[in-house]
Amino acid sequence: MNLKSFLWEYGEKVPGYDVTVINEREARAAAGILGILGTIIIFVGIGFNHIIAARVYLAFLWVDFTLRMISPKYVPSLLLGRFIVQNQKPEYVGGLQKRFAWTIGWFISLPMVYWFVLNWDITFYKVLICVLCASLMFLESAFSICVGCMIYKAITRKDAQYCPGGVCEVRIKEPIQTFNPLQKVIVALAMTGLIAGTYLFLAYEEPKTFFGEFLHEAVLTKAQLQKEKDAAYQQQLDNEFGDD
Incomplete structure (x- = not known):
């Protein structure tokens, strides 16, 4: 793999798509798995001061996001997600914006590794970082809202292709989507x-x-x-x- 393909061809090549893509169903399933585990850790592990549970989870989370930045092929949570939704029809989204979103997740998880894995020092504001990470995963798994993908579009100032839920497409809301x-x-x-x-x-x-x-x-x-x-x-x- 050369540098150009590593930077600009993240994901899989699928016939009919102009860019490399990720199966959004797998990504949402993986986010749900990590999110529910994170919620359990926050409210049970930290709540009852079980330090080892939080340390193991946060170390795994950091490793998982590190692997996501390199390649989605061998990421534990994504493979678990694939196993769960393997009988569902794939929903393809652009790979680059997903990598950007997961890179944000890596940067969020990095200080948590220092605060809670290497040097246990819990404060309210540090726990809020954990809550932020869990909230982003909840938004992705429950509502297919990829905040990182939106940031990617704002930074690059160009329309990303194949966004989750089709949010990158300019369209008029259907009547069932509006509010009286x-x-x-x-x-x-x-x-x-x-x-x-x-x-x-x-x-x-x-x-x-x-x-x-x-x-x-x-x-x-x-x-x-x-x-x-x-x-x-x-x-x-x-x-x-x-x-x-």
Whole structure:
């Protein structure tokens, strides 16, 4: 393989396509596999302080993305995805924008290797990087939204070919894809409810795990935290001296 083919012919050559392509169904399946594993690690591994589980997963994630930048042929998660969707009709997308997106994933995973694999040092903002990575994989697996592909198009200033879901094609939405005013209100209320509900749960429910306490403190202001500590201290005093 020469340098030119390595840089500009990422993926497979399929008859009828002008560029090398990736099977999007495999990519989405792989993203789903990595995403659900990442979610389990965040809420169970880190939540119960099982450091080894997080370290193994994040090391695997970095290796997986490293292999993706080189070639998609021998990437463990993509091969698992192929096994799962092998009986489904392939959906081909351009290879170069997928490589660019996966390169972004590699850069996101790189600091996580240092923070959590080589030098365990957990903070709220570092965990947000993990959440970002899991969110990008969720968007790809659930909605076929490739954020990296969109960034690729914006940087190169040219239309990418064969994007996931056909988002690179200029087209008019069909009636079933549009929203009437009532539907827009329902979407807005649903999104507001999800955000508000998540905040209220994290802020006011008593945390049961290390990670739960971590998130609880993260969503509160310093004044709220101090008020909470004062209330806990007062409760302790009442318990000790209330009968005197």
